[in-house]
Amino acid sequence: MPITATAVRLSTASSTFEADFKARLHWSAAADAAIEQRVADILLDVQHRGDAAVLEYTQRFDALNAVTLAELELTQAELKAAFEAIPAVQREALQAAAARVRSYHEAQKKACGESWSYVDADGTLLGQKVTPLDRVGIYVPGGKAAYPSSVLMNAIPAHVAGVGEIIMVVPTPKGEKNALVLAAAYVAGVTRAFTVGGAQAVAALAYGTQTIPKVDKITGPGNAYVAAAKRRVFGTVGIDMIAGPSEILVLADGSTPPDWVAMDLFSQAEHDELAQSILLCPDLAYIELVQQSINRLLPDMPRREIIAKSLNGRGALIHTRDMDEACAISNAIAPEHLEVSSRDPQRWEPLLKHAGAIFLGAYTSESLGDYCAGPNHVLPTSGTARFSSPLGVYDFQKRSSLIEVSEAGAQTLGLIAAELAYGEGLQAHARAAELRLATVPPMRMNP
Template identity: 60%
Template sequence: MSEFSVRRLDAGNPDFSSDLDGLLAWESVADTQVEATVAGILQDVKTRGDGAVIEYTNRYDRRQLTQATDFCLQAADLQGALERIPADKRAALESAAERVRAYHEHQLQSSWQYQETDGTVLGQQITAMERVGIYVPGGKASYPSSVLMNAIPARVAGVEEVLMVVPAPDNQLSDLVLAAAAIAGVDKVFTIGGAQAVAALAFGTETIARVDKIVGPGNIFVASAKRAVFGQVAIDMIAGPSEILVICDGKTDPDWIAMDLLSQAEHDEQAQSILLSPDAGFLDAVAASLQKLLADLPREAIASRSIAERGALILVRDIAQAIEVSNRIAPEHLEVSVDNPEQYLPQIRHAGAIFLGRYTAEALGDYCAGPNHVLPTSGTARFSSPLGVYDFQKRSSIIYCSPEGADTLGRVAATLAKGEGLDAHARSAEYRVRNSAD
């Protein structure tokens, strides 16, 4: 077992603020060398299309593609994967998909209008994006849950076509991922990844149609490519390492809380797991549980490094102070493992997803609870929200003036336009004003 240690902080200490800043510090995906490589790939794919995609895929994923059809999967391929996977895994995927779909149906927004007394009509028209692209990690990694969480909200929103890219390094491809694509209603799957896949989705190639938005997680090259094409297409977010913050009053089984922290720590060495509690003895118990439970984890080396380098057990004065600290951190996942947790909801301002009560493990939200697991990280929950149906819908304003409305609004608009020195604006409005010659 790796050497175990976990940082201990006290919110009552004078240096706590600077200590917390140090704990939360994380290098973003910005990397000059990576960005230069990505920029070259993006330009090449934009210029040469499928040929560049094939070249980079063969180089980085150790493939032997010769033509575009080599990386295109058909509906029969997805259905075949669905039929090949074990019955229990298919049932679990279908159950999770049903719950995710039901939850996201509550997010659907509808168009609306209202009429003013003079007959002018104002409103908003809601329409879905026409085509979106989903990036799914591939190869030995298998994230069928990512397929469900990204594709189903798009489908619920009414997106006409959902494309999916998934790398297949050394020709390895997960049947679970393809089965999830079949269940989620993905239209086309392309077995490509990296910056070249992002470029293909953003610019379009002879084989891959240009999309309106790209969503889904990836490595530093994918994240850098997504950031570079933003504006050409929409993106969901630039995600940082996974995070969990647990607030506990000390009455939950310390093994439960320790395993909740480890569930994020096992993602990668940069993942962050933090526990806040007013009970110092409970923090000691969780530290002991962490050391005990780490020994049995297949990803023990990753989890122990994550806990040692970015984890913390923090003593707070009370639950109110714990919420203050949590709001400052703005975590991706927040567990409130206390009695009557609902009473604290009004005070919680910044969190990607909030898990209430002792029985609500964050892992349930990753797979099957229903809400989306694509969440803001690195403090961006201060201004960002989970991926949802609304991310795949657009809003258009509706203005329909009656003659009376054009008269009233025209006089106001003309006055303001003249104040801004925009004479054509003013005249355009005044043309619709009654007795404008007066």
């Protein structure tokens, strides 16, 4: 029986559109109680037993037998050897992608990741000191789901930010090491790498063990166990985000070849059965052409079963009144990936407020952003683009305020601070400011 994919057809003109579309968008991020308990146990065990616990779980879950955790560390020589062993075309692709990602994040650092200060009229210096984190951990999926692009997108901005050490963890079930992942680690400048994964790897990074050093922040995607572990260790360390299923929303005016749009919808649907692919378009005939392209192209896709389940379960082809309405709906969704497949994408871009990444024009496929365009592909999902941003250099930095008050400034600021401090009943605060005044007034009692 042939596999088919028929994304639900909706129209904003329908009286039931809002309810129908809300049902389609629904995705529950509710935690699985069994997973949460198992992860909590693993985290506590690693926190108490360190290397021994990590070794035990690695043997149990990944069938890797090692006497010491040092045996599971990948040396720089191994990373370099993996890079040199892959085909030349892959080496060149990795280096080209890395160069573009590095160039983008260097520009990002210059624009929003530098220290700054100014001196006001009374000689007081005010500013912000930007410093990199000392050590970060990056989690990279392993086994069959191996993503060298994730190595580049997590390690390179950390490197550009000036992070001193970048510790990579990657599961290698039954010892199956992905050469491209190792090569990417070499190209991206990973400091140390360990072949451990799952909640135990997150725990090792968060708490530190006898062999794996404690980090300041953990970034990178993973399965439900990894996500649950990251959520639980937040506060002990920083994390990037808790990602939901991948999403793409295409705003189309009908001018792009329908095969291109169909394949762009596939590009996210093939990630996961829960991934979501949505088309918004005011041209009903064009929507029909895209559906025909889906029907024709799907049988040739190696991951057609996953694509079909994704499109059948969560996909949508939506007929809108016009492109303005399509932009408004997009803002309400706040998608992870937003393609503006239009003759004049610059016309619509100013109307778009909420998206993880915006891809302008028919030639800008989302897949280019995943690998080599330059901007980071770690993006907010599930509507969190309303208040979150892509992973960037700023995620690997912290900011400290700089204040150097001049003698003249203390005379003005001291009066202001003392008045407010007395109002709050904090006499020591007030007195600390008043003692620096040229004429020190008597201390006031509580009002």
